[in-house]
Amino acid sequence: MNGAPARIQLCSTGEIAPGEALKVEVEGLSLAVFNVDGTFHVTDDACTHGPGFLSEGYLDGEVIECNFHQGCFNVRTGEVVKPPCIVPLKTYPSVVDDGILYLEV
Ligand code: FES
Numbered sequence: 001m002n003g004a005p006a007r008i009q010l011c012s013t014g015e016i017a018p019g020e021a022l023k024v025e026v027e028g029l030s031l032a033v034f035n036v037d038g039t040f041h042v043t044d045d046a047c048t049h050g051p052g053f054l055s056e057g058y059l060d061g062e063v064i065e066c067n068f069h070q071g072c073f074n075v076r077t078g079e080v081v082k083p084p085c086i087v088p089l090k091t092y093p094s095v096v097d098d099g100i101l102y103l104e105v
Helices: none
Strands: 007-012 021-026 029-036 039-044 058-060 063-065 072-074 080-082 094-097 100-104
Touching (some): 007 021, 007 029, 039 094
Antiparallel strands (some): 007 100, 058 063
8 A cells, every 4th residue: 555654653742751761562562662852762672682671771862771781772773882782773763743652654
């Protein structure tokens, strides 16, 4: 099918304060949603290194520190910022419409 991408509702933007993260489970995906100074970024919640959940990590600007072994990723690009993580984090396109954050699929 052509046309606009489908959308999956994630959360209300008001649920996540700047500098905070929220775990959202939709459509079999376990996602972490980050508010970086009013811009929202969506990634897999599971750390690529082990059992850590990034929604429970420490967000500093665009960088999330996993609270398990303190590895870091950029939540916008998914790239590894600090070991022991090696594999980049999967990121997902999202859009805000009328105060609601959607995944674009
Ligand atoms: S589980 Fe995240 S850094 Fe090891």
